[in-house]
Amino acid sequence: MEIHNPSHRYSTLTFWLGLAGVPIGLAVGLLAATQPSLLGLGLVAVALVVYFFARFEQAVLGLLILRSSLDIFSDQGIPAAFAVGLIGLTLVYVTVRLLTGQIVHTDKFWWLLAGWVVLQGLWVVLLPLGGLGLDGSYFSTAIREWVRLFSWPMVYLLVMQLKDRLPPQTVINLLFIGLVMPLTVASIQILLPDSVLPDLLKPSGYSLSASLEVTARINGTLGHSNTFTTFLFLFLGLTYWKQNQAQQSKPWLLLLGVLAFFFVSTKALFGLMMLAAFIVFLIGPRLSLLNLIAGIVLFALMIGLFGSTEFGQERLGSIAQTPLGNPDIDIWKAILLSQGDGNSFNWRLAQWTYLLEQWKHFPILGYGLGTNKLISSNGLEPHNDYIRALVEGGIIGLLTFFTFFGIQIVRLVQLIRSATSGSQQRTLCLTLLPILLAIPVGMLTDNIWTHTTLFFYWWTLLAIAGWNWNKPNTEQNTIDKTI
Numbered sequence: 001m002e003i004h005n006p007s008h009r010y011s012t013l014t015f016w017l018g019l020a021g022v023p024i025g026l027a028v029g030l031l032a033a034t035q036p037s038l039l040g041l042g043l044v045a046v047a048l049v050v051y052f053f054a055r056f057e058q059a060v061l062g063l064l065i066l067r068s069s070l071d072i073f074s075d076q077g078i079p080a081a082f083a084v085g086l087i088g089l090t091l092v093y094v095t096v097r098l099l100t101g102q103i104v105h106t107d108k109f110w111w112l113l114a115g116w117v118v119l120q121g122l123w124v125v126l127l128p129l130g131g132l133g134l135d136g137s138y139f140s141t142a143i144r145e146w147v148r149l150f151s152w153p154m155v156y157l158l159v160m161q162l163k164d165r166l167p168p169q170t171v172i173n174l175l176f177i178g179l180v181m182p183l184t185v186a187s188i189q190i191l192l193p194d195s196v197l198p199d200l201l202k203p204s205g206y207s208l209s210a211s212l213e214v215t216a217r218i219n220g221t222l223g224h225s226n227t228f229t230t231f232l233f234l235f236l237g238l239t240y241w242k243q244n245q246a247q248q249s250k251p252w253l254l255l256l257g258v259l260a261f262f263f264v265s266t267k268a269l270f271g272l273m274m275l276a277a278f279i280v281f282l283i284g285p286r287l288s289l290l291n292l293i294a295g296i297v298l299f300a301l302m303i304g305l306f307g308s309t310e311f312g313q314e315r316l317g318s319i320a321q322t323p324l325g326n327p328d329i330d331i332w333k334a335i336l337l338s339q340g341d342g343n344s345f346n347w348r349l350a351q352w353t354y355l356l357e358q359w360k361h362f363p364i365l366g367y368g369l370g371t372n373k374l375i376s377s378n379g380l381e382p383h384n385d386y387i388r389a390l391v392e393g394g395i396i397g398l399l400t401f402f403t404f405f406g407i408q409i410v411r412l413v414q415l416i417r418s419a420t421s422g423s424q425q426r427t428l429c430l431t432l433l434p435i436l437l438a439i440p441v442g443m444l445t446d447n448i449w450t451h452t453t454l455f456f457y458w459w460t461l462l463a464i465a466g467w468n469w470n471k472p473n474t475e476q477n478t479i480d481k482t483i
């Protein structure tokens with residue numbers, strides 16, 4: 001996408017900057033007289049914007065690395081402010097490039113993703129119009145959820161602007177720096193007792209079992225142990241890819257072992273389900289006896305580590321007290337047991353049954369974006385993203401949910417077919433596809449749809465996967481000027 005008037009590029013930019021300077025000057029004068037503290041924040045924001053434009057590659061890479069450390073500050077609203085700021089910076093940057101006749105990189109998939117997010121705005125519009133199960137008093141809830149979704153194509157678009165500036169392998173390598181803070185905090189949570197940890201660093205994972213401590217699970221800087229699990233799962237897949245590509249594979253094998261240790265330490269059983277699905281989808285297309293044995297050994301090792309603790313043993317043993325592990329327990333008995341047995345599986349069955357009954361009142365369009373906890377009898381997430389989609393969007397919303405994953409699968413298959421056989425781009429896509437196929441498996445029993453950090457890095461990788469990996473960097477700013 002390019003505006004073809006390069007001769008007027010700088011005059012146009014000067015005009016718009018001058019025009020913007022008038023209201024900015026008035027605002028600065030007003031704030032200086034009325035709210036000096038807000039003026040200070042405004043000046044910091046202006047400085048950040050200036051740095052963003054002056055050192056674009058450095059700024060974007062910094063944002064990509066920083067995101068993994070922010071969820072721990074959710075109570076202070078930092079992740080939400082980060083999302084809004086990223087949206088604003090992306091829109092301003094793209095607008096300036098268009099006004100100055102410079103190229104804005106997009107691809108067909110980005111337009112599909114952006115169109116899908118725009119379609120989700122239908123449920124935002126219908127809510128105050130009375131077309132859904134709730135009324136306009138919940139409009140702010142729907143807006144917050146839609147803004148969160150809107151940040152996804154913005155992340156993709158922002159990363160696309162690094163195309164032809166930085167090598168894709170370099171950007172992916174730098175993403176691993178985002179592991180430093182989460183793993184450091186997770187190590188502290190493992191090594192130190194909860195009594196000496198500041199409240200900010202105390203694990204927030206929980207068990208419904210009264211016999212175990214609430215803080216039995218680590219979460220690093222990801223806010224919740226389940227969010228940490230999917231974050232680690234993504235980087236496990238990415239590390240596996242790097243290990244197969246690197247000339248020196250031992251450091252990546254070591255990192256793979258470290259990530260596996262922390263992955264098991266989150267005590268998330270749904271994570272093991274995702275890992276099993278990933279292994280099946282990864283080795284399925286090139287199944288051999290050696291690959292099969294390696295996959296079985298790896299999964300058995302993870303199960304063994306998971307069951308080596310009291311918490312893990314209880315989680316595995318609790319399956320026997322559910323309809324899945326005990327034919328003498330039907331769904332209704334499980335629902336009754338859930339009121340006092342502390343079994344999270346039976347609790348989920350009770351939650352799903354109640355939400356499905358509520359969905360029947362508004363089956364076509366549901367209740368609205370982000371309203372699932374408002375519909376729930378206990379104010380908790382449904383722990384099943386398909387039921388979430390059905391309750392919030394009705395049958396139509398569920399169909400768009402399936403479409404959302406369908407277009408990603410098609411995109412990766414297209415990239416696999418178009419990439420050179422044996423190339424790093426093709427092997428990356430062959431790794432991303434099993435990761436993508438494993439995510440819906442985890443969605444059966446958890447709220448992965450709310451794991452914003454997972455999707456932040458997912459869209460980053462998907463954008464990079466679509467670059468032309470064989471094309472040299474042609475723009476003036478290169479990696480040598482960035483790092």
